[in-house]
Amino acid sequence: MSNYVQTPVQGQTPEAPQDLVKQIVHQIRRLMQAGELYTKELNKKYWVTAAQLNCLIALYEHGALPASQIAKLIMVKSSTVTGIVDRLELKGLVTRVRNSPDRRVINIELTEAGRKLAENAPPPIQQRIVDGLKSLPKNDVEQIVQGLNMLTHMLEVQDLQVE
Amino acid sequence: MSNYVQTPVQGQTPEAPQDLVKQIVHQIRRLMQAGELYTKELNKKYWVTAAQLNCLIALYEHGALPASQIAKLIMVKSSTVTGIVDRLELKGLVTRVRNSPDRRVINIELTEAGRKLAENAPPPIQQRIVDGLKSLPKNDVEQIVQGLNMLTHMLEVQDLQVE
DNA sequence: AGCAAAATATTTCAATTCAAAACTTTCTTG
DNA sequence: CAAGAAAGTTTTGAATTGAAATATTTTGCT
DSSP states (O other), X not given: OOTTSOOOOTTOOXXXXXXHHHHHHHHHHHHHHHHHXXXXXXXXXXXXXXXXXXXXXXXXXXXXXXXHHHXXXXXXXXXXXXXXXXXXXXXXXXXXXOOSSSTTOOEEEEOHHHHHHHHTOOOOHHHHHHHHHHTSOHHHHHHHHHHHHHHHHHHHHHHHHHO | OOTTSOOOOTTOOTTOOHHHHHHHHHHHHHHHHHHHHHHHHHHHHHSOOHHHHHHHHHHHHHOSEEHHHHHHHHTSOHHHHXXXXXXXXXXXXXXXXXXXXXXXXXXXXXXXXXXXXXXXXXXXXXXXXXXXXXXXXXXXXXXXXHHHHHHHHHHHHHHHHHO
């Protein structure tokens, strides 16, 4: 924590912290772009995108799952899962099986190749964060977590208010 | 700041804060999804997406700009700007003019309609954050900013290492 | 002058994402 | 039991995003 942390201007009105808001929005966009660039790079090197890898890992950790459950775990709508699973299926990493008594549900399970890929997984986005966090004191790590918690909690409360 | 902040487990090894990393990744995904849901909602109500609105606001604040400059301001690659400007042009909110001595550059400028829209802009994502921040003590706001700063700084340094 | 390199913008391509609508199957209710 | 609501999945359509390739123009160097 150092020179790149801009300290707020003295005498700022507490009601309209416009520049702080700008900073926050800016940072969020940077996070998103970092994620996008990372997934492209991942796909080029390992033939699997971040979304696909998240899906594989969810299946590895929880066993075979229907699309709706995967959607909840990787935080995406279920129509998005369809496309991700399509591509994983084309690569032979998962299969769709209709083995539930409820014939609406279609379970998605790892193939052998999928399981192997999930096991010695190519570095997901997490690894980069792990590496970065190693160099920070624990207090800073907790500050990041709490800041994000406040932010997401805030945005989700706002989401509800709009409905 | 309260119950939704998960306190870390006692006796955790400082070298592998796996659950903290999981929380951070989870929060980032929540931020991204909040942004996605917001832009869809915005588009439904105002016929303009968040990316398009950011582009309009950049032009309003800086005057006519070439695509490469817009790309830097709104933090996307310039091939992305092309598509955004295409759609804004279709709606008559911007025009492309080749008025530079350097005939490679194509300046994008607001039309009257675009200027009006940028002036009394429909609430961009910022507004939601402004509203949320109002209910937080200033210390918390600064914590959010600093947490994000650390995170993005970390990811961008990592980005460079990959090149 | 001439030619290679750089800069600017666009095109093409694939992946992600969500909403809305469609489809199938199950559940509920009268 | 039949009609319709609900649940699970997929399809369709539009926007965003970035990489890579392409086209045009400018610049720099010999």
